[in-house]
Amino acid sequence: MPAPKNTARRSLLISAATLLSLAVTAPAALATPAADKAPAATPPAHMSTLGGARLGRPGTQVNLAPGVPVLPKDLTARSWIVSDAQSGEVLASHNAHWALPPASTMKMLFADTLLPRFPRTTEHKVAAKDLAGMGEGSSVVGIKPGKTYSVRDLWLGVFLRSGNDAVHVLSAMNGGVAQTVQDMQHHADELQALDTHVVSPDGYDEPRQVSSAYDLTLIARSGLQKKDFRDYCSTVSADFGGQQIRNTNRLLSGDTDVPVYQGIAGVKNGNTTHAGATFTGVAQRGKQVLLVTVMNPQKQEHNEVYKETAKLFDWGFQAAGKVEPVGELVPPRGAAQASTAPSGSPTASAPAGQAGSKPVAAAATGSRGIGTALAVAGGLLVLLAGGVFLVNRRWPLPDLMRRRPRP
Numbered sequence: 001m002p003a004p005k006n007t008a009r010r011s012l013l014i015s016a017a018t019l020l021s022l023a024v025t026a027p028a029a030l031a032t033p034a035a036d037k038a039p040a041a042t043p044p045a046h047m048s049t050l051g052g053a054r055l056g057r058p059g060t061q062v063n064l065a066p067g068v069p070v071l072p073k074d075l076t077a078r079s080w081i082v083s084d085a086q087s088g089e090v091l092a093s094h095n096a097h098w099a100l101p102p103a104s105t106m107k108m109l110f111a112d113t114l115l116p117r118f119p120r121t122t123e124h125k126v127a128a129k130d131l132a133g134m135g136e137g138s139s140v141v142g143i144k145p146g147k148t149y150s151v152r153d154l155w156l157g158v159f160l161r162s163g164n165d166a167v168h169v170l171s172a173m174n175g176g177v178a179q180t181v182q183d184m185q186h187h188a189d190e191l192q193a194l195d196t197h198v199v200s201p202d203g204y205d206e207p208r209q210v211s212s213a214y215d216l217t218l219i220a221r222s223g224l225q226k227k228d229f230r231d232y233c234s235t236v237s238a239d240f241g242g243q244q245i246r247n248t249n250r251l252l253s254g255d256t257d258v259p260v261y262q263g264i265a266g267v268k269n270g271n272t273t274h275a276g277a278t279f280t281g282v283a284q285r286g287k288q289v290l291l292v293t294v295m296n297p298q299k300q301e302h303n304e305v306y307k308e309t310a311k312l313f314d315w316g317f318q319a320a321g322k323v324e325p326v327g328e329l330v331p332p333r334g335a336a337q338a339s340t341a342p343s344g345s346p347t348a349s350a351p352a353g354q355a356g357s358k359p360v361a362a363a364a365t366g367s368r369g370i371g372t373a374l375a376v377a378g379g380l381l382v383l384l385a386g387g388v389f390l391v392n393r394r395w396p397l398p399d400l401m402r403r404r405p406r407p
Contacts, residue, residue, distance in 0.1 A: 043078075047097035048195060048214075052327025055096045055214060062092035063324040072311040076299040080308070081213040082316040085221055085282060085289040088329035091316055093213070096327070099195045100295050102211040103270025104139070104162045105278045106203030109196070109211075111158060111232070112223040113187040114174055120152035120228065130172040131165055135204035138164035141240060149241075156240055159232040160247045162270065167202040177201060191332045193218045205274045213293040218329055220267045220280045220291055233266030250306045251281055258303045261310055269305070277305035283313050290316045
């Protein structure tokens with residue numbers, strides 16, 4: 001029988017289970033399988049249990065009880081998760097930690113890492129070398145060498161058209177693709193997105209480039225703390241170089257078979273050969289804010305990823321406040337440091353929601369594997385010693401922008 005909702009006992013049990021699992025099975029849990037071929041048809045037997053033991057189990061995890069609506073029966077995604085964006089409670093999940101190719105949802109991590117580095121009014125004249133190395137068949141917004149673009153326009157190209165050309169230009173401004181990949185990996189580790197292995201900043205299919213529904217939700221939750229991130233991901237259409245571009249997120253912009261979802265406010269979609277369709281969305285009704293991530297629906301129907309996401313949003317809004325969570329979204333490491341820093345120190349005074357908002361240095365070598373697991377385990381020991389504040393700490397989102405017809 002599940003423990004009473006939001007009690008200290010439940011929080012400590014979740015953290016203890018997470019700590020034990022990471023300490024014992026870290027190499028298997030944190031491995032990132034190759035993505036140079038289509039992912040396996042079934043999830044691995046051992047997945048990360050970060051956020052709760054049940055999140056590491058294959059299959060659907062939900063606490064059905066009287067008054068809790070049943071989940072939609074026609075969900076076909078390989079992995080999905082429904083969570084409360086503010087409390088961090090995971091309401092239900094399916095293979096939450098299955099490391100799969102992320103497609104352009106990886107651009108959420110790209111944006112969360114680089115957005116703070118360049119003011120939106122900064123201008124950059126594009127050189128031909130800035131666009132080198134894009135994958136064949138990449139989605140583009142139409143950036144041309146020799147033309148000057150503002151940072152704001154480049155980010156609109158990233159969020160609305162999923163433009164790999166805009167990603168490469170911003171990466172060039174950041175010191176190049178290799179540097180940007182290092183920075184993104186460092187930031188993913190800071191967010192405790194430990195299923196995520198970054199190879200390209202744009203999410204293009206590359207060997208070993210993977211993330212998980214759990215990680216993509218962590219990344220989106222972090223990005224939504226930033227005003228520019230919220231502005232761009234909620235914009236429906238905008239002018240780009242004299243042409244109108246429209247957001248390819250169909251729950252935001254609508255399509256013939258997908259209506260605009262009530263309360264939708266972003267965030268990012270993707271689609272590649274190996275990843276299939278992927279999507280992370282955020283929506284708000286009243287005071288309730290939900291995050292839903294869906295990866296690779298197996299039903300071959302137009303806009304299926306949005307249809308399954310909408311069904312999970314519907315379920316989540318009906319179930320919120322009734323269903324006992326199956327896990328939680330862990331806070332960034334910076335938030336844990338802020339809670340344990342001495343009063344009055346610079347770390348303690350920084351809002352936890354700003355963790356990861358400042359530029360980060362390139363990651364040092366060897367930050368993953370068992371060393372990462374031990375670091376996470378050590379962090380959880382701090383949480384257990386310091387009480388349950390961070391485990392169930394609410395992370396209020398700023399007012400969402402909802403749908404923005406144009407910036």
